[in-house]
Amino acid sequence: MPLPARPLPKFLVQRYKGWKATDFEENHSWYKRLADEGQRPRAMVVSCCDSRVHVTSIFGADMGEFFIHRNIASLIPPYNPDGDLHGTSAAIEYAVRVLRVSHLLVLGHSNCGGVDACDGMCRGEAAELEEPTSFVGRWLDLLRGEHAAVAGMNDKPARLQALEKAAVLVSLRNVLTFPYVSDGVDSGDLALHGLWNDIGTGALEHYDAYLDKFLHV
Known part of the structure; x- marks a missing residue:
């Protein structure tokens, strides 16, 4: 056929x-x-699949400048060479070990459908995502552990924004479990960046590790 x-x-x-x-x-x-x-890109960007997030436009990047990987909610899994198929992990390995990028950016954003879905799943409002066969649900399990910290926030927009930023930090922590990433960071050859973009206002925030909070760029 x-x-x-x-x-x-x-x-x-x-x-x-x-x-x-x-x-x-x-x-x-x-x-x-x-x-x-x-190609000799200067940076890798892990971004959301959301069609409203236009990475090259945000940074005015030319063709060949960014190595971009998209997935739901900009999530990075921990290093786990178990033989299964890992598209995100493969992209990170290629960017760091082959292309030798100098910067790795994790870009989260406002009104993220994936983060909203994780919130619904954790609040028992999305039974379909709990199904073992749900690729989306099992992917969002990467973020599930962060929900407890925001669960008490009754203001949903504020809760989702906090979880969106938590997703960026989860990805930064997880990417450091990749040995060649942590080696690159330790040697100074690779810099990690956590970012959050407000789609409606165009604002961009970066995570300041010393202050442990997101600041406007």
């Missing part, structure tokens, strides 16, 4: 042709150089 893949919808074809005729043609030599010389 053939795969049920269909041609691109017309609006995507038109957008592609517009890009090819303008941006690509105007920067053809740069694209050719990237193709011939390979």
Whole structure:
């Protein structure tokens, strides 16, 4: 049986042709150089799958500058070479050991659907996520342990924002369990950054480890 893949919808074809005729043609030599010389990104960004989070736009990044990995809620699992498939762990290994990035950014954001789902799951309001077959639920188990610290907050927006920022810190703690990440941090070759973006206002906050809180950039 053939795969049920269909041609691109017309609006995507038109957008592609517009890009090819303008941006690509105007920067053809740069694209050719990237193709011939390979990528040498300065930083890896672990971001959410959310379509509203546009990493390259936020930082004005050029093509070839960022190695970007997206998943639900920008979560990083702890180092666990158990033979299972780990897309996020594989991306981190490649970025640090092969591409030798100098910076690893974890970018959380406001109104995160994944964090909202974790809150609902922990409050007993999302039974479908408790199913063993729920990929989303089992992924969000990475954040479950942080919910107790915010569970008493009755203001849901404030509770979710606190959990969104907690997710960034979970990922930073977990990525340090990767031996080549901790070695890079200890040697000064790799810097870790925890960030939170407010989609509605455009604000960006970074985690200050000495003050143990997020501050405006």
